Amino acid sequence: MKMRNIWIIGLLIFGLLLFGWVEGAAIPHMKAQEDQYNHEQLSPLTHDIKRTEKSKTKYMGSFPKVAGVFSSLPLGPIKTYKLDSDALTVQLNMEGSYSTKKQQQEETSLIYSATAAFRYIDNLEAVIYYFEDVTYKVKRSDVEKWYGAAWETLDDNQTVWKREVQSKLANESYVSKAMDSLFHQAKPL
Structure with missing residues (x-):
């Protein structure tokens, strides 16, 4: 015992x-x-794009998948979404004004989220970012042209995504050129 x-x-x-x-x-x-x-996950420079893959969709009319793509990205607070299925456009009504945010960080977030949206929503043709003080529109055709031949390989693996998208966003002149080339002021939906 x-x-x-x-x-x-x-x-x-x-x-x-x-x-x-x-x-x-x-x-x-x-x-x-x-x-x-x-x-x-709050920064485009360190975001894990694998989080976004689970929301990949062929059709931008699938609201839960579209919302899943954008909510998985380091974009900031989105108040509401508007979908225009005829124009294949998504409008993100952003919280706050563009001018009060840290411009460099906001620009990298816009570029990153637009790139991811076009890679993970197959028939999406345009994204509109509606802030209180400005509205920007970016088109798929412009983003595809911006990335050139690398566009087709972006979602094949995370290494390519980091090299072609994330690492370049650390360069201020690259971000400035991308904003000038890709984002144009527009009217909201």
């Missing part, structure tokens, strides 16, 4: 130590990694 009690006490101590390690070290470490990953 004495040996059995020693085993029970030993297992109890081991269990308490294991519980302490899990609660004190393992779970906080996993939480820190999750927090870091979630923080990285």
Whole structure:
């Protein structure tokens, strides 16, 4: 009986130590990694495009999929969406004004989200970003021309996406040229 009690006490101590390690070290470490990953999803430069793949759709008329694509992107708060199925256009009614946001960060988000939207919504032809003070429109044809031959390989793997889209957004002159070439002031839907 004495040996059995020693085993029970030993297992109890081991269990308490294991519980302490899990609660004190393992779970906080996993939480820190999750927090870091979630923080990285807020920037176009570190966003994981694989999150967007699950919402890929052939038709922009599928509102849940369209909303899924845009909500998975580092774009900022979207108040509402408008879909124009005849013109194959999505309008994002953005929260706040464009001029009050950090312009460089906002521009990289617009370029990144438009690129992703055209890659993951097959028949989408235009995206309109409607802010309180300005409205921008970007067309699929302009984005395809901007990326050239690399356009067809963008969704094949994450390495190509990082090289052709994300890494270039760190360059201010690239972002400025892309905004001038791709985004044009327009009227909202």
